[in-house]
Amino acid sequence: MASLQFQLPTHSFISNHRVKGVNFTRPNFSLLCKNTRAITVSDEDTSFRLLEPQIVEESTSEVYPSLNSIKLSSGLESADPDFYKIGYVRSVRAYGVNFKEGSDGFGVYASKDIEPLRRARVIMEIPLELMLTISQKLPWMFFPDIVPIGHPIFDVINSTNPEIDWDLRLACLLLFSFDREGNFWQLYGDFLPSVEECTSLLLATEEDLLELQDQSLASTMKEQQKRALEFWERNWHSDVPLKIKRLARDPERFIWALGIVQSRCINLQVRIGALVQDANMLVPYADMLNHSFQPNCFFHWRAKDRMLEVMINAGQRIRKGDEMTINYLRGQKNNMFMQQYGFSSSTNPWDVIEFSGNSKIHLDSFLSVFSISGLPEEYNYNSRVSNDGGDFVDGAVLAAARTLPTWSDGDMPPVPSIERKAARELQEECLQMLAKYPTTSDEDQKILDSMPEARRTLEAAIKYVDLLPQFTYRLHRKLFLQKVSRALEIYQDRILF
Numbered sequence: 001m002a003s004l005q006f007q008l009p010t011h012s013f014i015s016n017h018r019v020k021g022v023n024f025t026r027p028n029f030s031l032l033c034k035n036t037r038a039i040t041v042s043d044e045d046t047s048f049r050l051l052e053p054q055i056v057e058e059s060t061s062e063v064y065p066s067l068n069s070i071k072l073s074s075g076l077e078s079a080d081p082d083f084y085k086i087g088y089v090r091s092v093r094a095y096g097v098n099f100k101e102g103s104d105g106f107g108v109y110a111s112k113d114i115e116p117l118r119r120a121r122v123i124m125e126i127p128l129e130l131m132l133t134i135s136q137k138l139p140w141m142f143f144p145d146i147v148p149i150g151h152p153i154f155d156v157i158n159s160t161n162p163e164i165d166w167d168l169r170l171a172c173l174l175l176f177s178f179d180r181e182g183n184f185w186q187l188y189g190d191f192l193p194s195v196e197e198c199t200s201l202l203l204a205t206e207e208d209l210l211e212l213q214d215q216s217l218a219s220t221m222k223e224q225q226k227r228a229l230e231f232w233e234r235n236w237h238s239d240v241p242l243k244i245k246r247l248a249r250d251p252e253r254f255i256w257a258l259g260i261v262q263s264r265c266i267n268l269q270v271r272i273g274a275l276v277q278d279a280n281m282l283v284p285y286a287d288m289l290n291h292s293f294q295p296n297c298f299f300h301w302r303a304k305d306r307m308l309e310v311m312i313n314a315g316q317r318i319r320k321g322d323e324m325t326i327n328y329l330r331g332q333k334n335n336m337f338m339q340q341y342g343f344s345s346s347t348n349p350w351d352v353i354e355f356s357g358n359s360k361i362h363l364d365s366f367l368s369v370f371s372i373s374g375l376p377e378e379y380n381y382n383s384r385v386s387n388d389g390g391d392f393v394d395g396a397v398l399a400a401a402r403t404l405p406t407w408s409d410g411d412m413p414p415v416p417s418i419e420r421k422a423a424r425e426l427q428e429e430c431l432q433m434l435a436k437y438p439t440t441s442d443e444d445q446k447i448l449d450s451m452p453e454a455r456r457t458l459e460a461a462i463k464y465v466d467l468l469p470q471f472t473y474r475l476h477r478k479l480f481l482q483k484v485s486r487a488l489e490i491y492q493d494r495i496l497f
């Protein structure tokens with residue numbers, strides 16, 4: 001059995017803040033850092049152990065780490081070796097993947113090609129002992145049970161509404177874990193997004209929320225902020241015991257924890273022994289997977305040894321460097337993604353436009369023009385029979401097929417003039433909606449282009465940097481409206497009668 005030796009820094013460089021990459025040299029496969037400690041890693045098979053693969057490029061002459069980030073050619077920074085080390089020693093395993101930081105924060109990337117297999121295949125295993133979980137329903141059960149009996153945090157958790165306050169409970173547990181001597185989350189917390197990096201709109205100011213150009217979303221977020229603040233005020237008043245007080249000395253700390261929980265929680269049914277539980281869970285490492293509407297991975301609970309497995313879909317081909325993703329929310333509009341996660345997509349296949357007129361187009365004709373098949377719940381796009389070269393149809397066009405007012409009546413062909421008129425009217429309504437915005441998509445794009453490329457490196461603290469999610473959200477909305485309008489134009493051109 002061959003073995004590789006790595007030398008790893010003994011501590012993180014920036015505490016309570018994401019640890020930015022450091023520069024390494026790789027003489028004889030050793031990482032040399034200022035404060036180092038050797039660890040031996042097995043290299044018996046081709047799969048990557050969690051500890052192994054932070055060596056990303058040959059450096060030239062430096063032996064000491066510098067605080068300059070490691071920039072990969074793809075614009076991604078590799079995760080700090082400590083990130084791998086703290087999990088590896090606690091039996092977390094990751095096979096064939098690396099953790100890297102890019103414009104969407106941390107993400108998980110394939111470190112080798114993976115041929116499609118008939119069965120789903122494991123790429124990560126995370127033991128229950130490292131998670132923070134609470135049952136979704138009373139009686140509250142915690143796995144692992146890290147809260148000592150009689151601790152006043154129970155009273156705080158018990159004061160939450162069982163039906164709706166899962167996030168408040170989990171935020172309490174997260175803050176408690178940071179305070180608990182020797183708990184894994186004290187270490188893992190270094191790699192969570194800081195207040196400045198967290199995209200949650202809970203942390204946005206009232207002024208920042210206006211930049212969404214969506215009054216309804218801004219009011220929802222203000223309500224959410226009020227709810228969080230009131231909870232903090234109720235439970236962190238001046239008379240509470242120190243054990244509670246020190247968990248969140250100011251409301252910002254609590255609201256940050258709430259934002260972290262909302263944007264990283266997964267809900268799973270888990271079997272632990274004979275007990276089957278619906279649980280809200282924070283799962284380290286798995287929570288670094290970003291979202292995609294066409295994910296290549298999913299979660300699976302392995303009851304026999306209480307592990308969360310991240311698996312690649314059966315039949316999925318993966319190329320080295322591909323991002324590994326999961327689907328966070330099926331069937332939800334961008335405003336829901338913004339509310340919970342602080343990001344949006346211009347190709348969300350579930351986005352919706354509220355049309356107010358009576359115009360309707362013929363559904364099957366629209367689908368056939370864009371070579372879309374299937375039922376609304378599962379629309380597919382067949383690029384091979386398409387006549388648009390496969391470039392035009394994306395998630396937004398699938399969303400158009402769902403959201404445009406349509407009619408269906410067997411195979412009855414639409415009357416050309418009526419059909420074209422309806423398409424034109426719907427197009428007109430899209431354009432009117434666009435015209436109501438105070439800025440155009442081009443103007444939004446210019447603002448975004450003027451922002452520093454990597455917001456999260458905090459290299460330049462320009463005014464708009466923290467507003468990135470708000471600007472992208474309003475831009476995505478406009479791009480969606482434009483795309484639907486364009487689709488209606490193409491439909492009028494290509495419709496067959």
Ligand SMILES: C[S@@+](CC[C@H](N)C(=O)[O-])C[C@H]1O[C@@H](n2cnc3c(N)ncnc32)[C@H](O)[C@@H]1O
Binds near residue numbers: 107198199289291342
């Ligand atoms: C579960 S965490 C994933 C790991 C995260 N990127 C990080 O740096 O810790 C969810 C957060 O990742 C970011 N994110 C995930 N998927 C994204 C996507 N498709 N586009 C933009 N941001 C995304 C958002 O900030 C979101 O709140």
